[in-house]
Amino acid sequence: ACFHDLWDRWVTVPEPLALDVLDVGCGIGTMSLEVLRMGHRPVGVDFSPEALVVARELAVEEGYEYRLIEHDVAAIGSLDDLPRFQVAVCFDIIEHLHDDELGGMLYGVRRHLADGAKVLFMTTPTWFSHLFDNLDGDWQLVRQAAMNSLQLAPGDFDKWIRRQALIDEENLMHMRGVEYRERIKMMPHCNPTTTHRLTDIFKRAGYEFDDLFSGNLKTAVQNMAFYLPQYPILHSHIWGVAHIACDKNATL
Secondary structure, X not given: OHHHHHHHHHOOOOOOOOOEEEEEOOOOOHHHHHHHHOOOEEEEEEOOHHHHHHHHHHHHHOOOOOEEEEOOHHHHHHOOOOOOEEEEEEEOOHHHOOHHXXXXXXXXXXXXXXXXXXXXXXXXXXXXXXXXXXXXXXXXXXXXXXXXXXXXXXXXXXXXXXXXXXXXXXXXXXXXXXXXXXXHHHOOOOOOOOHHHHHHHHHHOOEEEEEEEEEOOOOOHHHHHHOHHHOHHHOOEEEEEEEEOOOOOOOO
């Protein structure tokens, strides 16, 4: 639903024309299928041949066919023979890339965008996720209480979470001899994305934001609008829209 909200708000479709859409890190083609259903022309890029096989099969099941490319998204700028895309979709990919890979991806995507193109993205912050993921028993109750403690003042909740993070850091050092900031580099979700970090990384890659917002366990639109800005550590997803900045000399 959020993808369609972003699309409807920020993408201008000159009827009855179809748009060329670059699906970056397309995986099994979930977003590409949405684009096809809307009558547009996606091109999916992903490093996993297994995922691309599934993406092709899912498209065929619905009577669609589109171009799928096996390629490292961090080097997407090296691809040739692509159209100029009016939209790029980067859903569930940013958190899987280290900063240098993410910068390479964003800078490479720029090469393939048409004038006035939009980049729609969604990512999952990971910096405090170790406090809540893979928990059992009573810890699930702690997580649930924490994630729904909107009655706490933002400052109090922030202090509570950071205190838990400090305890967890000490435990990791004692049990595994590694800090979480090092451990996170080895995880599938390796980039500790926050709105501040994304703003900096996108800016250095030559983009400006049209929209940037986040959500948590309560993902209803009304809750996003009224509650979540006060609780940054509660955020479990970040959504946004960006465009190429006027400064063509921006660097990584």
